[in-house]
Amino acid sequence: MTATEDTPLRAGFRWLASKRVTLGVVSLLLAVFGFELLVWLAYGVEGWQYFFLANLDPTPGWVMAPFAHRNPSHLLTTLVVIVVYGGLVETVLPDHRFLAFYVFAGYASTLAQLAAYLGGAPGLGTLGASGAALGLVALYVVRMGGRAIWAPATVTVVDGVFTGSGLVIVATVLANDFVPGVVFASGTAPLGHVGGLLAGVAGGVAVLLAERKSSPDPSLGT
Template identity: 60%
Template sequence: MAATDNAPARDGLRWLATKRVTLGVIALLLAVFVFELVVWWQFGAAGWQYIFLAHLRPSPGWVMAPFSHRSISHLVTTLSVIVVYGGLVEEYLEPATYFAFYVVAGYASTVAQLLEYANGLPGLGTLGASGAALGLVTFFSTTTAARQLSEPASVTTIQKLFTVTGGLIAVLIVTNDFVPGVVFSTGTAPLGHAGGMVAGVCYGVVRARTQ
């Protein structure tokens, strides 16, 4: 029994090993986080905020924010989504297209949150790849749902499962961010999450119509 107990984990690792763009994104986010730690150690909180936080004042944070994280738990949460849904999306998109979409979703998330600040929401700034990760979730769920309608035989049971799971993730995020009195997680960026998810849905619809 012991020899077969780890078979699903081995299969999952073999599957992930073929997803080179996803692994590259993970490596990039890890490298940026290490850079954040070095900056914090050398320049303190003020230097870290200037380089990695995106706020209304122009700063390096406008470039770095979509790849940065405020804590190890923030990073791990984002990576867990990217590992699964990034790998699934990579099966549908060419490497360059996939990476370009990821970057666009990340910056759409940052810009959306900055627009919320511009409309009067208080805050030091925004950072994180959760918007881009959620873009992967909604892109996969949108395109797979469209395939289920047009070519049901082409959608596997696993793909259906992750499509439903992706929908539930999106509902939970929207509920947490926009429903008054419901808070599963504090300190989130509501329009940042929404920007990434909208980017995923829009590109998913475009892909579904052009396939």
């Protein structure tokens, strides 16, 4: 391989560099986390909870919770999923629709967990972009699963790898949240994750239907 030849790593970075909305979301989440640290230092844990935690009491947390994280590991794991599956979904959706879906999935996640608290579920509150991240995964998996049935010739091996990885991510999260004795991470928001996933399923179906309408001949699919 010569110096002028591309490498998978270089190609991957170039691909990611073209995903400006995904990178914008990542930058926003990093900026919010930095702001969280400043609030924590200035006002302590109670001030941090007031600004960033969504619970049944009306606070700024109702707005900020889908963009905030409780610690660096919480942020990092979410960012990894957003970078990969956000980039994949951004390839399919126009910028404004991608951003609208991401925000919708984030707030659908928060509202679902708040509904769980209203129904008597335990917990001090919810925050995090994991619901939105799972929404991206679900949208991609549903869209590619549908294409595998409708237009299998348009689905590549790489598509299959990311679809399979997405299914593993979803199964792992649901097992952690709902299967007794399975704990990969503690302190999660189970109904919040479900809310994000359902938003992603709805988004994936909508994308698939739009693609079928615009290209009824599978051989023309992209």
